[in-house]
Amino acid sequence: MKLVPDTNADKRIDPATKRLVRSGVETVLNPFDEYAIEAGLQLKEKLNDGSTVTIVSMAPESGKEIVRKALAMGADNAVMLSDQALAGSDVWGTAYALAAAIRKGGFDLVLTGTQSTDANTGDLPGALAEYLGVPGLTYARKIEVADGRVRVQRETETGYQTLSAPLPALASITKSAAEPRYPSLKGIMGAKKKEIALLRVADLELTKPVGGDGAKVELLELAAPPVRGKGQVVTAADAVDGAKRIIDFLKERKLL
Amino acid sequence: MKNVIAFIEHKNGQARRVSLEAASAARTVADLLGGTAHAVIVGGDAAAVAAQLAAYPLDAIHVLADATTDKLIDPAVDALSVVAGAAGPSLILVGNTMIGRDVGSRFAARVDAGLNADVTEIRVDAGRVACVSPKLGGLSITTCAFKSDYGVAAIRPNVFAAKPGAGQAEIVAIAPLGKTYASVVEDEVEEVAPELGVEEASVVVSGGRGMGGPEPFKTILKDLADALGGAVGASRAAVDAGWISHGHQVGQTGKTVSPQLYIAVGISGAIQHKVGMRTSQTIVAINKDGGVPIGEFADLLVVGDAFAIVPELAKQVRDAKAVHA
Numbered sequence: 176m177k178l179v180p181d182t183n184a185d186k187r188i189d190p191a192t193k194r195l196v197r198s199g200v201e202t203v204l205n206p207f208d209e210y211a212i213e214a215g216l217q218l219k220e221k222l223n224d225g226s227t228v229t230i231v232s233m234a235p236e237s238g239k240e241i242v243r244k245a246l247a248m249g250a251d252n253a254v255m256l257s258d259q260a261l262a263g264s265d266v267w268g269t270a271y272a273l274a275a276a277i278r279k280g281g282f283d284l285v286l287t288g289t290q291s292t293d294a295n296t297g298d299l300p301g302a303l304a305e306y307l308g309v310p311g312l313t314y315a316r317k318i319e320v321a322d323g324r325v326r327v328q329r330e331t332e333t334g335y336q337t338l339s340a341p342l343p344a345l346a347s348i349t350k351s352a353a354e355p356r357y358p359s360l361k362g363i364m365g366a367k368k369k370e371i372a373l374l375r376v377a378d379l380e381l382t383k384p385v386g387g388d389g390a391k392v393e394l395l396e397l398a399a400p401p402v403r404g405k406g407q408v409v410t411a412a413d414a415v416d417g418a419k420r421i422i423d424f425l426k427e428r429k430l431l
Numbered sequence: 432m433k434n435v436i437a438f439i440e441h442k443n444g445q446a447r448r449v450s451l452e453a454a455s456a457a458r459t460v461a462d463l464l465g466g467t468a469h470a471v472i473v474g475g476d477a478a479a480v481a482a483q484l485a486a487y488p489l490d491a492i493h494v495l496a497d498a499t500t501d502k503l504i505d506p507a508v509d510a511l512s513v514v515a516g517a518a519g520p521s522l523i524l525v526g527n528t529m530i531g532r533d534v535g536s537r538f539a540a541r542v543d544a545g546l547n548a549d550v551t552e553i554r555v556d557a558g559r560v561a562c563v564s565p566k567l568g569g570l571s572i573t574t575c576a577f578k579s580d581y582g583v584a585a586i587r588p589n590v591f592a593a594k595p596g597a598g599q600a601e602i603v604a605i606a607p608l609g610k611t612y613a614s615v616v617e618d619e620v621e622e623v624a625p626e627l628g629v630e631e632a633s634v635v636v637s638g639g640r641g642m643g644g645p646e647p648f649k650t651i652l653k654d655l656a657d658a659l660g661g662a663v664g665a666s667r668a669a670v671d672a673g674w675i676s677h678g679h680q681v682g683q684t685g686k687t688v689s690p691q692l693y694i695a696v697g698i699s700g701a702i703q704h705k706v707g708m709r710t711s712q713t714i715v716a717i718n719k720d721g722g723v724p725i726g727e728f729a730d731l732l733v734v735g736d737a738f739a740i741v742p743e744l745a746k747q748v749r750d751a752k753a754v755h756a
Contacts, residue, residue: 206684266546267539267579292683293567296548298585301504301536310614311504313533316677326617330678332529334622336502340614350684351677383543391545391579395561398572403709403728408721411735418743421715422751424731428713430692431751 176208176230176245178238179293204241207288209355211348214318215286216249216356222320227251229280233261233273239371246366247358253369254280258376263387266298273299274306275379284325285345289314300347310340316351432560432582433466434521438511439484440530444476446483448631449526451593453586454487456553457524458594461490463555469493469518470600473510474501481602486595495605502616504530508537509608515542520580522553522560527585528630535583544581549687551590560584568683568706588631589690622676627662629681634661634692635711637681638669639704641697641718641737645674651738652696655745658752664688664708666698682707696737700725717741 181201215228230245230253232238242253256276264272277285285307290297304311312318315327316335326339327346358366376385383389407424411417425431437453439446446454454470461468467490472480475498484492493514500506511534515521523538525531527549539546547562554561554574561576562584629635636656638648648663656663664681665674681688682704693711698704700716700723708714709728716729717737726732733740 266536266548267543270536270540294548295566295568295687296546296585297532298536298539298546298548301533302540302546305508305537305540310612311533311537312614313504314529330529331619332628332678334620336619337617338614339617344613349677391539391543391577391582392547392575393578394573395576396572396574398574400565400569400572400710405727406714406730406732408726408732408734410721411733411740414736414739414743417717417733417735417740418747420733421717421731421740421744422747424715425692425713426751428730430713431748 176212176232176242176288177205177291178202178232178234178241179205179291202238202241204244205288205291205293207290207292207350209288210350210353211286211288212245212248212250213353213355214315214348217353218284218318218320226283229254231273231277231280232256233264233269233276236373242371243366243369244358246369246371247362248356249362251369253371254374255371256374260376260386263390264385265390265392266294266296266302267391268385268389270299270302270306271383272376272379272381272385274303275381276374277303277307279374279379283342284320285309285343287345287347289347289349300345304345307343307345310344312338312340312344312346314349315346316349318346318348318352432520432522432577432580433464434469434518435461435464435466435524436469436471436511436514436518436521437524438507438531438534439470439472439480440526440528441472441474441476441480444479446480447526447528448593449528449531449586449588451487452588452591453524453526454484454489455594456586456591458488460522460553460555460560464558464560466521467491467518469514471511471514471605473507474498485598485600485602487598487600488596489598489600491603492600493603493605495608497607502619503612503614504533504537505612505614506608506610507534508541509610510605511538512541513605513608515581522577523581523583525583525585527587531585535585539581539583542581543579544583545577545579546583546585547575547577548585550584550586551689553584565710568687569710570706587689589633628686629662629664629679629688630686632662632688633690634659634694635664635681635688635690635708636661636694636696637664637666637698637708638675638696639666639698640668640672642669642674647738648675651741651745655694655741655748658745658748659692661690661692666704695725695729696741698725699723700728
């Protein structure tokens with residue numbers, strides 16, 4: 176799971192520093208990842224065979240309390256990959272380092288969100304599956320595990336596919352798969368006692384450089400988009416008038 | 432990187448529009464780099480799709496015509512790797528779509544390539560390739576250069592033009608991969624008539640909380656979208672209420688779109704929706720309330736009864752088009 180600036184805040188870029196203005200913007204659990212956590216918990220409950228759910232997050236240690244929230248939902252334990260050396264990682268480096276951290280702990284099934292609300296590349300699940308060397312079942316809107324196989328309904332633009340693969344595997348979970356639960360009071364209390372293990376880059380035996388130095392892309396420029404000004408506001412006298420005003424406008428813009 | 436390779440998605444024997452845009456961009460960027468432009472097509476219909484791509488100014492179209500690879504990501508990545516390996520350091524263009532992102536990201540991990548997603552412009556400066564992408568829902572525009580030998584750019588649909596032109600591409604068969612894959616597609620179900628998704632459509636007609644129920648999405652909004660040749664979108668409120676499926680959702684936890692025309696019906700324009708559509712070229716809103724936030728950034732806000740205006744608008748659009756026909 177990833178920590179991101181709050182989805183509902185109207186974020187802005189400081190024109191001088193060209194960085195996101197963080198003050199007043201809370202850091203939260205990436206909303207897309209909540210679906211993955213919920214799907215993991217439901218699988219665990221359904222299997223009821225001693226399977227456990229581990230949260231893995233690459234984030235600064237300051238994000239510990241947000242990771243604890245996932246534990247309060249019911250996850251068994253958590254691993255945080257926290258290292259200053261990872262600052263400035265791109266998607267490539269994030270997938271590479273996370274894969275090493277996940278391999279270290281061992282796994283049958285890796286669940287991810289489909290994208291994050293900040294970078295929003297949607298590239299992590301595929302890259303992670305490749306580094307882990309396992310099948311990637313992306314955009315799962317329904318997931319089940321039985322007899323050593325994972326089966327998903329994979330969303331497509333016009334419907335879905337039923338896709339299955341042997342474990343170990345990776346699946347990215349969509350919003351339709353699971354409505355995230357709220358942590359119970361018992362869960363919140365219990366989470367305080369659960370372990371959050373810290374991993375450093377040195378623990379991972381990586382062979383390629385990570386962080387800003389290892390990144391495969393370099394930020395050259397960060398600009399604010401052209402400002403979108405307030406347009407016209409007209410009140411329709413009736414349906415015909417309202418429609419006609421739109422038609423005239425579309426013609427004026429050569430859209431019709 | 433010197434050469435450019437476009438990965439072509441296709442369905443029912445037809446290349447997706449974003450893939451034609453990728454093929455066209457491949458030519459443009461290859462010329463700037465002084466290299467060659469390629470396309471890679473995988474699947475049972477690959478030969479038919481190659482015939483369609485022949486109308487584009489590429490140097491080579493690489494074809495793996497094998498129906499057993501249909502619908503799977505892994506063989507597409509394998510085929511792309513074969514072509515990229517032979518081409519040497521190159522830029523790979525995929526659509527910023529569900530399949531394009533999967534193929535692009537897996538390929539990138541395989542060859543340690545840099546990734547740029549949701550690309551709206553590709554620049555070449557002294558042989559170095561950089562990609563422009565809106566981030567944080569269009570709040571900032573980043574330009575990122577590749578530092579790696581290979582690079583993957585997932586291009587945003589509808590931004591690059593599809594430009595057919597003197598096609599002289601050589602059709603090259605990719606040797607059978609001779610691999611078996613662990614993933615199995617057991618079946619595929621079409622739930623909606625094959626139509627453009629909101630990400631690819633040049634016109635999007637979206638409905639929000641103001642629609643009051645599922646019906647308008649199937650009737651008046653669908654009809655207006657049809658009249659304009661567009662797709663139906665929705666706000667989170669409408670999706671959360673179960674009025675329309677998540678695939679239609681525009682906004683922070685849905686799709687990001689930038690059509691030529693975005694029509695927001697009964698949508699207030701909260702930040703969560705705004706970040707998914709503010710890069711649309713033209714925004715028209717219809718709302719019963721003149722004080723909604725969308726009025727602050729829509730090019731035109733018509734205040735009135737959407738249930739009456741939308742059907743009338745569909746009719747007037749058809750009338751206007753009939754005059755041109």
